[in-house]
Amino acid sequence: MGCARWRELLSTQLDGEDAPGEREAAQRHLTSCDTCRRWYDDAAAITRRARMTLVRDSVDVTEGVLAALAAGPRRHRWWGLRALR
Template sequence: MNCETLEELLSAYIDGEVTAEERQTVEQHVASCVSCRATLQDFSAVQTLSKMLPVLDAPQGFRQRVNGRIEQQSRGRIWEMKWVPRFAFGTIALLLIGASVMFWHWRQTPQTQPAQYTAAIDVYAEDILFEDVSVTTESLFSTDTAGGVAEEFLDSIETGSTETRQPVLRSSGFNRGIV
C-alpha cells in the first residue's frame, strides 16, 4: 500500500471504522513507514484532545433561529428566481408576437408591382404581335408608339381606371390561334 492510499484510511482507522483486512494493511504499512507513523500519531493526539473537551449545550432557541434563517434564505432565493422564467416566457412571447405581426403585414402587403409590369409587358407584346410595330428599347414607354400602352396601363392602375385597350388584329401574317 502506498502512503496516499493510507492517508485516506487513517481517520477511519482511528475511529475504528475499517474492516479487519484494512486494519491489518494499515498496521503493516505504519510499521514500515516513518512518515505515515508520525501522521497516525498526530491523528491519535487530536482525537485524544478532542475527547477531553467539555460538551457544550447550545443556547435555548438556537435551533429555531438557525432553521428560521435557513427557511428565510431559501424563500428569498425562490422569490428571486421566480422572475427568471417569467422574463424568459415574456421575451419569447414578445418575439413570437413580433414575428407574427411582421409575417401578417408581409402577407397583407399587395405584391402588385411585379404583376403590373408583367401586365404592361403582356399588353405591349400583344400590340407588337397584332399591330406589327417594330420593337425598340426606347419604345417601351414612349407615348408616340404602341409601347405607350405599357405606360398607359401603369397609369390606369395607379388611377384605378378600369378601361383596357383591346389589341387590334392586323393582317400581318399572324394567326391569333397560334399566339
C-alpha cells in the same frame, strides 16, 4: 498503494470505521513508513483531544428532552393568524 491512501485508511481506523483486514494492512504499513507513523501518532493525539474536549464541554439535555416528551405536543395558537386575515 500510496501514503495518501494509507492515511485515509488510518483515518477511518481512528474513527472506528475500518474493516479488520484494513486494520492489519495499515498496521503493517506503519511499521515500514516513518512518515505515516508520525502522521498517525499526531492524528491520534488530535482525535483524543477533540473527543475529550467534546465530552467535557457538552451539556446533558436528557432531562429536558424527556420532560418535553412527557408533556406531550404543544398546542399552537392559530387564532392570532386568523386576526391577520
